[in-house]
Amino acid sequence: MAGDVNTEPNSDENRAFVQSAVERHQAPLLRYATRLLHGDVERARDTVQDTFMRLLAQPRVAVEDHLAEWLFTVCRNRALDYLRKEGRVSFFEEGQAERLIAPEPRPDRQVERAEAHAAMLALLEKLPRNQQEVVRLKFQNGFSYKEISRITSLSVTNVGFILHTALARLRKEMTALPE
Amino acid sequence: MNPSEKIAPDDPRLTAYALDELEPAEAAVVAELVRHCGEAQRVVAEVRAAAQRLSAALEDEPATLVALPSVAPEKHSPRLKRTVSLLRFPQLYYVTASLAAACFAVVFVVQHQSPEAERGSVQHVVAAAPAAAASANYAMQASDSAERAPAARMQSARVSLVSASATRAERFFTTNDVSTSSFPLRVGRESYATVVEQMRQGRRPSRETVHVAELINAFNYSWPEAAAGEPVAFLLDDTAAPWSPTHRLVRVGLKSVGATGAVVAREARVQVDFSPTVVRAWRLIGFEQAGAAIGTPTETGATLRGGETVTALYEIVPHERVVADANTPLLSVRLRYETEGVGAPREIARQWQGTMATFAQGSADLRFLAGVAAYGMALQGSLQQPRLDVATMAEWAASGVGTDPVRREFVELMRAVK
Numbered sequence: 001m002a003g004d005v006n007t008e009p010n011s012d013e014n015r016a017f018v019q020s021a022v023e024r025h026q027a028p029l030l031r032y033a034t035r036l037l038h039g040d041v042e043r044a045r046d047t048v049q050d051t052f053m054r055l056l057a058q059p060r061v062a063v064e065d066h067l068a069e070w071l072f073t074v075c076r077n078r079a080l081d082y083l084r085k086e087g088r089v090s091f092f093e094e095g096q097a098e099r100l101i102a103p104e105p106r107p108d109r110q111v112e113r114a115e116a117h118a119a120m121l122a123l124l125e126k127l128p129r130n131q132q133e134v135v136r137l138k139f140q141n142g143f144s145y146k147e148i149s150r151i152t153s154l155s156v157t158n159v160g161f162i163l164h165t166a167l168a169r170l171r172k173e174m175t176a177l178p179e
Numbered sequence: 180m181n182p183s184e185k186i187a188p189d190d191p192r193l194t195a196y197a198l199d200e201l202e203p204a205e206a207a208v209v210a211e212l213v214r215h216c217g218e219a220q221r222v223v224a225e226v227r228a229a230a231q232r233l234s235a236a237l238e239d240e241p242a243t244l245v246a247l248p249s250v251a252p253e254k255h256s257p258r259l260k261r262t263v264s265l266l267r268f269p270q271l272y273y274v275t276a277s278l279a280a281a282c283f284a285v286v287f288v289v290q291h292q293s294p295e296a297e298r299g300s301v302q303h304v305v306a307a308a309p310a311a312a313a314s315a316n317y318a319m320q321a322s323d324s325a326e327r328a329p330a331a332r333m334q335s336a337r338v339s340l341v342s343a344s345a346t347r348a349e350r351f352f353t354t355n356d357v358s359t360s361s362f363p364l365r366v367g368r369e370s371y372a373t374v375v376e377q378m379r380q381g382r383r384p385s386r387e388t389v390h391v392a393e394l395i396n397a398f399n400y401s402w403p404e405a406a407a408g409e410p411v412a413f414l415l416d417d418t419a420a421p422w423s424p425t426h427r428l429v430r431v432g433l434k435s436v437g438a439t440g441a442v443v444a445r446e447a448r449v450q451v452d453f454s455p456t457v458v459r460a461w462r463l464i465g466f467e468q469a470g471a472a473i474g475t476p477t478e479t480g481a482t483l484r485g486g487e488t489v490t491a492l493y494e495i496v497p498h499e500r501v502v503a504d505a506n507t508p509l510l511s512v513r514l515r516y517e518t519e520g521v522g523a524p525r526e527i528a529r530q531w532q533g534t535m536a537t538f539a540q541g542s543a544d545l546r547f548l549a550g551v552a553a554y555g556m557a558l559q560g561s562l563q564q565p566r567l568d569v570a571t572m573a574e575w576a577a578s579g580v581g582t583d584p585v586r587r588e589f590v591e592l593m594r595a596v597k
Contacts, residue, residue: 031240120236138198139230140237142386142560145200160200164191171229 018056021067026052028141029075035133036079043082051075069147072137076151119177123170131166134159186212188222197226199390203466207363207481214365227373230387351460351496360451360463362491363392364433364481371397378592384558391555392465396490398551398586400544405436406527410443411483411514412436415531418541420494421549421575422567427495427533430545431512437485444516446480446524453495453510457533460496464552483516492552497533509533543579547586550576554593569597 026048033044051074055063063070124132137148145163149156186193186209195201196209213219370393374384405412414432419425431451437443453461495509508530515526538546553572556562573593580586 114239116232117236117239120232121240124233124236135233136237139233139387140240145195160191160195163198164189164194167194167226167229168189170233171225174229174232 014060015056017060017064018052021055021071022052025068025071029071032072032136032141033075033079035136036076037082044079047075047078047082050078066147068141069143069151072141072143073151116177120174123173123177127166127169131162134162135166135170138163184212186216186219188218193219193222194226197223198230198387203361203363207365210363210365210367211481213367224369227369227388231373231377231385234385234387351462351494353460354453354455354458358453358455358458360453360461360493361449362431362451362463362466362489364447364449364483364489365487366392366396366489368393368397370394375589375592378596381596383596386559389555389558390465391552391559391561392491394555395465395492395548395552396488398547398589399583400432400488400490400548402432402434402488405434409527410436410516410518411527413512413514413527413529414490415512415529416542416545417495417509417531417533418536418545418549419538421538422553422562423494424538425497427497427509428541428545428549429493429495429510429531429533430490430548431493432488432490433483433514434488435483435485439484439486441485442482442519443485444483444518447483447514447516448480450513450515451491451493451510452513454507457497457507457509458495459498462494464492464494464556480516490548492548538575539578543581545579547576547579547581550574550579550593551589569593 029048029051030041030044033047034041037043037047051071054074055071058070124135127135133152134148134154137143137151138145143151145156145159148154148159152159154162192201192205192209193213196206196213199206201209213223367390370388370390373388374394377384377388400414403412403414412434414430414434417427417429420428433449435443493510497509509532511528511530513526513528515524517524538549541549550572553562553567553575554569557567557569557572573590576586576593577590580590
């Protein structure tokens with residue numbers, strides 16, 4: 001490691017690497033952590049910040065080829081650790097959280113699209129939490145089955161089955177939605 | 180393939196197939212089952228449509244949540260305002276070496292306080308270590324040779340950059356680890372229709388609907404004649420990869436000759452062998468998610484029919500200084516198959532020496548393919564070249580449009596949609 005100056009933790013280059021990781025991943029991580037933590041945004045901020053502090057202590061070469069997956073894995077472990085300490089109920093229960101729609105003015109032609117999206121998200125909210133989490137990791141964060149398996153500690157087969165079950169239900173319910 | 184074999188509409192493999200999550204061997208099996216089953220085709224189309232709508236909806240999802248409000252929202256507005264703003268990490272932006280060292284110490288202590296919570300991620304880092312070590316080693320070798328040979332410095336820097344900073348999505352396999360590849364002999368075309376439909380509506384195609392292998396197989400290419408006595412025509416050519424000019428882009432195409440629809444070969448399997456002395460690393464474009472399994476020869480053979488074609492695109496990282504040896508090919512392709520009435524399996528093979536063609540010197544087909552593949556990979560996030568824009572990719576594709584109106588439309592849509 002000593003000769004590999006550029007990838008040492010805390011080198012200038014590594015800090016630049018962490019900075020770019022913060023810029024790129026903090027918003028999706030905050031969203032993910034907030035859900036895991038039942039809407040506790042303050043705790044989610046701490047969790048995400050802690051995740052990046054851990055990244056700062058990592059040699060760059062150990063994480064950079066699977067950076068997003070590493071960040072989500074660490075973030076999830078930190079969040080679940082907190083929930084366990086707090087004695088909060090099992091993580092995979094029905095959601096108690098409600099989305100807040102940002103009150104941004106929208107041009108008329110976008111209203112229909114926004115309504116269709118909101119209806120879709122409302123269907124998603126009705127799924128069990130474990131299905132919601134896997135659906136979001138797949139379609140919001142773009143992870144593969146294998147990556148989701150490593151983030152959640154579920155088997156790849158299990159991830160495939162959860163996603164299949166969730167999509168089957170959504171497909172059925174989507175037919176009632178406007179396009 | 181037994182034509183009576185059916186796939187149930189609620190088989191999870193259909194969902195995985197629709198989302199491009201199956202390994203090539205299994206994808207080929209499922210593709211064949213889907214081809215014979217209208218119900219399965221409907222499920223695949225539905226899953227992709229649902230994936231597309233979900234991705235679009237989730238992209239618009241507000242980034243913050245609050246617990247179900249039990250009090251009037253006005254009371255919460257200051258908190259809400261705070262939570263919507265972006266996170267700030269001043270210590271990362273203005274960090275000094277000593278502060279960073281202090282942070283490191285804090286993290287070190289925290290890790291010791293909660294070993295259980297870290298177990299998963301530590302295992303994970305350990306599991307990823309060989310790959311990381313391999314790329315570090317790769318980068319170091321490149322810089323060593325750069326010191327020995329200043330003239331090669333530019334090229335070395337580029338090679339080490341690609342290897343050491345490669346994301347998971349564009350990871351190459353070194354021939355030290357895997358020097359054999361296979362690709363599905365049957366590739367769907369469904370993604371092309373979905374992608375073009377979105378582009379015609381002026382929308383950038385959503386990531387979930389983009390399947391690079393299906394895109395590049397949706398266009399017509401010029402094919403050579405099959406050699407006498409062989410049921411399949413081989414097409415091999417290469418050019419410089421326009422996004423990394425030191426890399427070679429190699430097309431491996433197979434066309435089944437004979438009357439359209441008639442079976443020309445059964446239990447067909449293809450295998451590509453890279454020469455480790457010439458090829459340092461490789462990837463099969465469009466199948467990056469399949470991981471190392473792409474190197475495993477397929478278990479189940481495919482049935483090839485007259486008129487069918489399949490095109491695979493490899494990106495190859497050559498060694499920096501290849502010891503000239505005219506007898507060592509870049510790669511060889513072997514097709515094993517059985518024919519009706521002939522008991523013993525047959526094998527036909529081709530070797531490809533590789534050319535020194537620049538991108539501009541490559542065939543029109545290959546230049547068009549490169550532009551389409553780059554666009555597909557960029558949409559999927561598996562081409563991590565931040566300086567590339569769609570206009571550039573459209574130029575690459577445009578240089579190989581020729582007189583084909585289908586290609587022309589695709590390039591025009593690329594330019595319009597970005």
